[in-house]
Amino acid sequence: MxxxxxxxxxxxxxxxxxxxxxxxxxxxxxxxxxxxxxxxxxxxxxxxxxxxxxxxxxxxxxxxxxxxxxxxxxxxxxxxxxxxxxxxxxxxxxxxxxxxxxxxxxxxxxxxxxxxxxxxxxxxxxxxxxxxxxxxxxxxxxxxxxxxxxxxxxxxSVATEKGSNIIYSRFSLRPANNDSGADRYLSQLFYARRFDKGEMQDVTVLDFTRENGTQMLQARKGTWNVEQGMWEFRDGQVVMAGGEQGTTTSAKFDRYLYPLDQGPLKLAALPKDAASMSVGEALSAEQLLREAGDQKEARRMRVRxxxxxxxxxxxxxxxxxxxxxxxxxxxxxxxxxxxxxxxxxxxxxxxxxxxxxxxxxxxxxxxxxxxxxxxxxxxxxxxxxxxxxxx
Known part of the structure; x- marks a missing residue:
């Protein structure tokens, strides 16, 4: 009936x-x-x-x-x-x-x-x-x-094919020197050679927010720690370069928690083909690519x-x-x-x-x-x- x-x-x-x-x-x-x-x-x-x-x-x-x-x-x-x-x-x-x-x-x-x-x-x-x-x-x-x-x-492995050469740029705002408002600048740059089963491998993170110079973090692998709400990096080192004295310091670590959003994880999980996305998913992907600073891929996604x-x-x-x-x-x-x-x-x-x-x-x-x-x-x-x- x-x-x-x-x-x-x-x-x-x-x-x-x-x-x-x-x-x-x-x-x-x-x-x-x-x-x-x-x-x-x-x-x-x-x-x-x-x-x-x-x-x-x-x-x-x-x-x-x-x-x-x-x-x-x-x-x-x-x-x-x-x-x-x-x-x-x-x-x-x-x-x-x-x-x-x-x-x-x-x-x-x-x-x-x-x-x-x-x-x-x-x-x-x-x-x-x-x-x-x-x-x-x-x-x-x-x-x-x-x-x-x-x-x-x-x-x-499906996950192995999904992610390689993951590049994620995070931009922040800082007060401008004039009355024009705030300046948008590159605050962090994330790179991973491969994304495999939810794990980033061969990770490099550049942090430009440090007052005493630029911090470079290198790790063998990194995963998203849900409880801490941060990235957990394993087997790596942190290098601090620059600053007023122009000195360079480094320290090795077994486990390091780093405050960065889930942008790299979301970027790695994006389907490579827009045909595998609905309109809503494509709009979210375009916003994520734009925020990550990948203007070419963001423009490609807008066309799709x-x-x-x-x-x-x-x-x-x-x-x-x-x-x-x-x-x-x-x-x-x-x-x-x-x-x-x-x-x-x-x-x-x-x-x-x-x-x-x-x-x-x-x-x-x-x-x-x-x-x-x-x-x-x-x-x-x-x-x-x-x-x-x-x-």
């Missing part, structure tokens, strides 16, 4: 739609399912299946673990197929209706071309929302679980955050382009031709997205423009095609 109650509002909304919209939306359903299946199968085979088969044959990966990894990676490739399937579905459905003169019949009773593509845009908006939901709620957790499952099956919002709108762009191409009076496109045209348009769009994304990461473009310019260009191109089809 509960599923029926949930579906009832959807059914009432569907029934309230005009008959023409329901008819055209129904015509899009078949090609849409076909496109999702086709593009997911191709991309999944190239991106995952061949690699898993190689690992089963060469690395002894259990077949059960390979199937589990395949299932966990499936949502990520489904998300990639949604925009491509939207383009193919709108192109094929409207081309078929145009070829059978059904769109001509609609024009004869006064239905404009723009009105005809409204159902396609509605389906594209729904696909955009579905893409965003998958990309934010399902894909990050599934990708992380897939990586952990694969590493465990191959007998590798904008792309998380821009990517789902590709469905709307492709829906507009596909329906505008298919609604033309002389449009006649078979499934094979539609697949070929879709692949060409998709390749061109993603190439443009890659170029703009690289410019954003480099700093040439603002993160917002780097992520959204391909969308704006695609929408402009779709509107031009729609205008041409309306003549």
């Amino acid at each position: 509960a599923p029926r109650r949930l579906l009832r509002p959807v059914q009432l909304l569907w029934e309230r739609l005009p008959l023409m919209d329901r008819w055209l939306s129904g015509e899009l359903l078949g090609p849409l399912v076909f496109g999702v299946a086709a593009f997911t199968t191709v991309s999944l085979s190239v991106g995952v299946v061949f690699e898993l088969v190689r690992r089963v044959a060469e690395s002894g990966l259990p077949v059960a673990a390979a199937m589990q990894v395949l299932g966990l990676r499936l949502p990520g490739f489904l998300v990639l197929s949604f925009p491509m399937a939207t383009l193919m579905a709108t192109l094929l459905a409207y081309s078929r209706l145009s070829g059978s003169s059904e769109l001509t019949a609609l024009r004869s009773i006064g239905v404009s071309t723009t009105r005809m593509v409204v159902p396609a845009l509605g389906v594209a908006v729904l696909m955009s929302l579905l893409t965003f939901a998958f990309n934010d709620l399902i894909v990050p957790a599934a990708n992380l679980q897939a990586a952990e499952t694969l590493n465990e099956a191959l007998g590798r 955050i904008q792309e998380k919002f821009a990517f789902p709108t590709i469905c709307l762009v492709f829906g507009l382009i596909g329906s505008s191409l298919g609604v033309r009076p002389d449009a006649r496109t078979s499934r094979s031709q539609g697949f070929g045209i879709s692949v060409l348009l998709i390749f061109s769009y993603y190439l443009m997205s890659f170029i703009f994304s690289s410019l954003g990461v480099k700093g040439t473009l603002a993160p917002f423009l780097a992520a959204w310019m391909p969308v704006f260009i695609g929408l402009a191109g779709g509107l031009v095609l729609l205008r041409q089809a309306s003549r």
Whole structure:
């Protein structure tokens, strides 16, 4: 009974739609399912299946673990197929209706071309929302679980791969010499060669807050002491250099508690790929990278955050382009031709997205423009095609 109650509002909304919209939306359903299946199968085979088969044959990966990894990676490739399937579905459905003169019949009773593509845009908006939901709620957790499952099956440590060359900068404020307020300065610099199972190895910490000079701490390993709320370093030495006398002193230690926040630990635990983060996690990661002084990675993360919002709108762009191409009076496109045209348009769009994304990461473009310019260009191109089809 509960599923029926949930579906009832959807059914009432569907029934309230005009008959023409329901008819055209129904015509899009078949090609849409076909496109999702086709593009997911191709991309999944190239991106995952061949690699898993190689690992089963060469690395002894259990077949059960390979199937589990395949299932966990499936949502990520489904998300990639949604925009491509939207383009193919709108192109094929409207081309078929145009070829059978059904769109001509609609024009004869006064239905404009723009009105005809409204159902396609509605389906594209729904696909955009579905893409965003998958990309934010399902894909990050599934990708992380897939990586952990694969590493465990191959007998590798996940934590070892997560952290290497950890650099964390901590900035503080000090009173300025003039009336401009406080100056922000680098107070501590943390470096660890490797992060393994919650433990920092080969640690060096530079502390610029000491009044009598600069303190350098070197330790073989360091862990976060929860009870003390500080870092606990083992087997190292502390060197104090500088000061008014210009002297240098050093002292060895077996155990040393050092007051620093958990920033290095959080930084080491960050996923290397933004695709393994939700929007909320990416925002937190960007703030952490910015506070750590890694401006390049922080800028890269800002671009990826904008792309998380821009990517789902590709469905709307492709829906507009596909329906505008298919609604033309002389449009006649078979499934094979539609697949070929879709692949060409998709390749061109993603190439443009890659170029703009690289410019954003480099700093040439603002993160917002780097992520959204391909969308704006695609929408402009779709509107031009729609205008041409309306003549």
